[in-house]
Amino acid sequence: MSGPTQALDERTLLDRVQPPAGEGREILDAATREVIGRAPEHTVADLDAALAAAGAAQPAWAALGHERRSALLLEAADAIDAHAEPLARLLSREQGKPLNGPNARFEVGACSAWLRAAATTPLEPEVLVDDESAHAELVYRPVGVVGAIGPWNWPMMIGVWQIAPSLRMGNTVVAKPSEHTPLSVLAMVAVLNDVLPDGVLTAVSGDREVGARLAAHPGVDKVMFTGSTATGRRIVEASAGNLARLTLELGGNDAGIVLPGTDPKAVAQDLFWGAFINTGQTCAALKRLYVHDSLYEDVVAELAALAAATPMGVGLDEDNVLGPLQNAQQLEIVSRLVDDARGRGARVVVGGEPAPELGPLFYRATIVADVADGVPLVDEEQFGPALPVIRYTDVDDAVASANRLDVGLGASVWSADRDEARAVAARLQAGTVWINGHGGLHPMVPFGGVKSSGYGLEFGVEGLKSVAVPQVISG
Numbered sequence: 001m002s003g004p005t006q007a008l009d010e011r012t013l014l015d016r017v018q019p020p021a022g023e024g025r026e027i028l029d030a031a032t033r034e035v036i037g038r039a040p041e042h043t044v045a046d047l048d049a050a051l052a053a054a055g056a057a058q059p060a061w062a063a064l065g066h067e068r069r070s071a072l073l074l075e076a077a078d079a080i081d082a083h084a085e086p087l088a089r090l091l092s093r094e095q096g097k098p099l100n101g102p103n104a105r106f107e108v109g110a111c112s113a114w115l116r117a118a119a120t121t122p123l124e125p126e127v128l129v130d131d132e133s134a135h136a137e138l139v140y141r142p143v144g145v146v147g148a149i150g151p152w153n154w155p156m157m158i159g160v161w162q163i164a165p166s167l168r169m170g171n172t173v174v175a176k177p178s179e180h181t182p183l184s185v186l187a188m189v190a191v192l193n194d195v196l197p198d199g200v201l202t203a204v205s206g207d208r209e210v211g212a213r214l215a216a217h218p219g220v221d222k223v224m225f226t227g228s229t230a231t232g233r234r235i236v237e238a239s240a241g242n243l244a245r246l247t248l249e250l251g252g253n254d255a256g257i258v259l260p261g262t263d264p265k266a267v268a269q270d271l272f273w274g275a276f277i278n279t280g281q282t283c284a285a286l287k288r289l290y291v292h293d294s295l296y297e298d299v300v301a302e303l304a305a306l307a308a309a310t311p312m313g314v315g316l317d318e319d320n321v322l323g324p325l326q327n328a329q330q331l332e333i334v335s336r337l338v339d340d341a342r343g344r345g346a347r348v349v350v351g352g353e354p355a356p357e358l359g360p361l362f363y364r365a366t367i368v369a370d371v372a373d374g375v376p377l378v379d380e381e382q383f384g385p386a387l388p389v390i391r392y393t394d395v396d397d398a399v400a401s402a403n404r405l406d407v408g409l410g411a412s413v414w415s416a417d418r419d420e421a422r423a424v425a426a427r428l429q430a431g432t433v434w435i436n437g438h439g440g441l442h443p444m445v446p447f448g449g450v451k452s453s454g455y456g457l458e459f460g461v462e463g464l465k466s467v468a469v470p471q472v473i474s475g
């Protein structure tokens, strides 16, 4: 803790987290490929030290009690707000998402909003039995040390989703940001640590090996993981060793179903942003859209018009609301899936190619029509700006299509008739089903996946319980 928060500019924030000159790994601007700065390359030994410090700090942090911890988290939220613009600029450059639109400023705003929600959500003891036979209550105690392992798409926000409830419940945290986006998370943690006591929150900037060690470490009591299903499986395996409790937010391939009678113009904007938020690099984005035959061409045309008209480019330019892919591997996945669909006879209505004039990692917003289940663009997670639109005639078939994959993070139903939409929603296998929207999250509404999209819930009271251990007080 280094005293009250003084707003720092982007350069000063960066200097706080960079290693000494000549050390570390260069991090590039996702849009321009210019060097932004250097990230420390923490080792397994650094991780061991961070975990030892977290373990040592935990009893005193827990002993502060809910009221004091919440007060500090509210101060931490104010500190984020005070640094919102430099944090958003750094995030925009490192991740690629524009400042404007539902992107970098939006993400930083969500960080303080989720910190405040974690600080203020009440969690009362639950009276289980209270009669002449017995008195028993359920209370929630800290788990201990939480390892928070994050992805590169919403690095700061997902970091806060893991960190804020964990701290509120009296745990200490060691966070391991993605190797693709370490600087924004390190900078955010530095801002939080102006408020928090020493050892309570440490960020370790390392590669997959450091992530694997964190998941398997005997000093970790709970792992909060957001990332791919493949890595999630490895973390489950690692937990056989340390018996760490797990919350796994894994990949998705969210389906949307547009029912007959829907007005294409009325839903087009929300459909578009449901799919293209963060340039498609969002876990719970709309990734395959099933549209009834009666409005298929109209929906495709509306989406294509929006894709063509929505400004894409360098994030610091206020005009842009779509950005590049964050990394070359992801660009390769999106290109390959779209090319493959085209090769199988799908109709690329708009986009369908990289946009090298904008920068090496840009790919045009793409709508692919006349495509079917079984095509990899439909069946695999594209995680980028390319939406396949599939025609259906029978709503039972659309429901079967939506449910046929082994993932189930989110889904959506679009209709002018809310009752009809709710009836279809009840048949979908997903952690959240939105009606006439896709991907909207609220800090008080639990979020989590089913099937291979993971297990455990984040946000709200359920989120607090998931970073605690239940204890029965009986008698």
Ligand code: NAD
Binding pocket: 149, 150, 151, 152, 153, 154, 158, 176, 177, 178, 179, 206, 207, 208, 209, 210, 211, 212, 213, 215, 226, 227, 228, 229, 230, 231, 232, 234, 235, 248, 249, 250, 251, 252, 282, 283, 284, 381, 383, 409, 449, 453, 454
């Ligand atoms: P990833 O699984 O490659 O990496 C995520 C993190 O895990 C990184 O920090 C990485 O260093 C670390 N890691 C790698 N190997 C590890 C191991 N063996 N043990 C422990 N940690 C390890 O995922 P990504 O490419 O960064 O993220 C994209 C994926 O995340 C997509 O599938 C997306 O759908 C998913 N995602 C899910 C949610 C959600 O809430 N469900 C949110 C965002 C992203």
